[in-house]
Amino acid sequence: MTDTYDPARTAVLLVDPFNDFLSEGGKAWPRLERMAKEIGLLDNLRSVVASARETGVRMVFVPHRRWQEGDYKTWTHPNPTQRQIQELHTFARGSWGGEFHPDLQPQAGDVVAQEHWAQSGFANTDLDLQLKQHGITHVAVVGLLANTCIESTGHYAMELGYHVTLVRDATAAFLPEMMHAAHELNGPTYAHAVVTTGELVTAFEQAGP
Amino acid sequence: MTDTYDPARTAVLLVDPFNDFLSEGGKAWPRLERMAKEIGLLDNLRSVVASARETGVRMVFVPHRRWQEGDYKTWTHPNPTQRQIQELHTFARGSWGGEFHPDLQPQAGDVVAQEHWAQSGFANTDLDLQLKQHGITHVAVVGLLANTCIESTGHYAMELGYHVTLVRDATAAFLPEMMHAAHELNGPTYAHAVVTTGELVTAFEQAGP
Amino acid sequence: MTDTYDPARTAVLLVDPFNDFLSEGGKAWPRLERMAKEIGLLDNLRSVVASARETGVRMVFVPHRRWQEGDYKTWTHPNPTQRQIQELHTFARGSWGGEFHPDLQPQAGDVVAQEHWAQSGFANTDLDLQLKQHGITHVAVVGLLANTCIESTGHYAMELGYHVTLVRDATAAFLPEMMHAAHELNGPTYAHAVVTTGELVTAFEQAGP
């Protein structure tokens, strides 16, 4: 791996680490459980976060809109995923499912971006501003889902001029072919690096303080 | 006035109608009081909102970031206004000053955009998305301050492709020369119409349902 | 199909219809030829354009940056596709490969957006402004490639608040699994409709003047 991660200029974008995605009892957990366990998703997310904190890489939380009463009702055309959220109340504000996983909590000095309405953590939020105001030029995008929010957030990051790293086993999707699409078909066209958690942690340590 | 305001495609953007700006005892009220009273600002804002509700024009609230502990502390270069807010805690979250004026409260069906960090209600927020999802093509921008948030929000609206109307007496500024700059020097270069509250209300009634 | 396409509010976004993609002798044609012929890509693109012109749907051309000497040389981190373009000079400015296919040429009244540097026709261009200034709320995204520029442009359109239609056989990709990813895995999560050319043409005719 030739890419280097100056901790003063690098951030981990942790996208949608909600209980509804990551915890037993979460609304989307049944669809993710098998893959998440197979790749050790939660352990890998813990490793990425721990490594970022140790090496001084900025942690940035990138949460989806927590559903609340009234959402989408007056919109002319919510997208299919939003229509589903409207029914299922995924990531509901004030609910356990809409809280971050207990092991993936913000700490002082972390950035928590404004909530995004659809798939890209940059679209219609302050994420780009927050990254600039913290001097960030390189992002590693982890969390859920590999072929929707992670791909879109990573893709927007590239369009906005950031150096983008995807992490194969620090994300998951509902189906193996979605992971394949994210990391073998689409990722290599726009991301500057596609690595494993182990490789990312090693790279953080080599660059770190 | 030749501009027409189809209620299905028009929104009033009500920017920063906080007690800190508009109410006796508000942190910025002393600097605004004289001009606000002179032009009848609060009455005019009430008229614009009432007219919008009667004619079916969409009301959109465009709030500034409510200051909260930690804001700006890790930023590399907050702007001068943000540094001032950091000291004065203007529009503090959870405080009376950070609440909307009691006569300017959102109702069901209104849009409340995400909070903006600086001057433009569009920058780093979901305002453009919300307008599109409500079919809006024309905006009238009212509230505070004429030469900062109103001008910036109006200007961004124009850059984004909206038809923009400024309302001379439904905004205010700290100094008369700032009003002059907003409505006589800069506004006419980018806004499609610069009107009075009376003219806007008449136009809404003529177009309305 | 329940989606309707008011011609006054609908545009076809024709992405990257360059000779390098679509014509015998084009630089990327060898990688696309098999799939393009199999699905009748060029005929379908001709049909979509003809139908748009007949029914009054706005044609919008969305071209990739034509490579020119100096491009990317001073950039800190071009993405993998851009590094490839830097070597191959794909869509070179002034070259035949960088011209639109002879059957897919702009006419008076069409919009030609500014060139995009990466995958989304909206990123870093005037496309959103142009659509707003032409009253567009609904877009059908066709052209090349299904899993890169089409997916990204469609995805951005959704994030920006547009109603988005993908057209299965008016696009192509280098591999069948890329088409599958674009239309079966990712498209249904964000696009409001995924249709065939025939279905789109019928819908245009039903809505048209």
Next chain:
Amino acid sequence: MTDTYDPARTAVLLVDPFNDFLSEGGKAWPRLERMAKEIGLLDNLRSVVASARETGVRMVFVPHRRWQEGDYKTWTHPNPTQRQIQELHTFARGSWGGEFHPDLQPQAGDVVAQEHWAQSGFANTDLDLQLKQHGITHVAVVGLLANTCIESTGHYAMELGYHVTLVRDATAAFLPEMMHAAHELNGPTYAHAVVTTGELVTAFEQAGP
């Protein structure tokens, strides 16, 4: 002046340095001539550019859309300035007035951003991307006009997270009160520094290589 300008992270944004603005015989020159001469505008622009080149600060050209046949004709609501351009053909493509002033020409390694349609050099262009891909975090905005394109470009830069410097005598406007508005009323609310050409050149030299 406490602001420092690391040449690796600083750019001069030179906005609209067209003959139509800056040269005898230019279409807008008669309205600018008096102020431009009074403050030594052209000499100051030459100094800023020369200083940037000597110290390794990146030069970025930020041109307005060159008017061409057809512009704005199909737009639903061009703004007042655009309607004026439509009549006067200011900065016409292919004309002398639409060329950069002979002393303010791009050189190899400079960036020339895509043309902007209205006032902000960032809106609907690749300027933000180009700055990120060149590692820029600090911008000094010079050129024309102080209260329109310079103010808007500077303001957008701030909203996007850049450190923004205005230069009092490296810009001009049609009226003295417009300069006053730009530098005394509005600039201090959003810009991180408002300096003179002399101060900027000194600061560049102190930081430079």
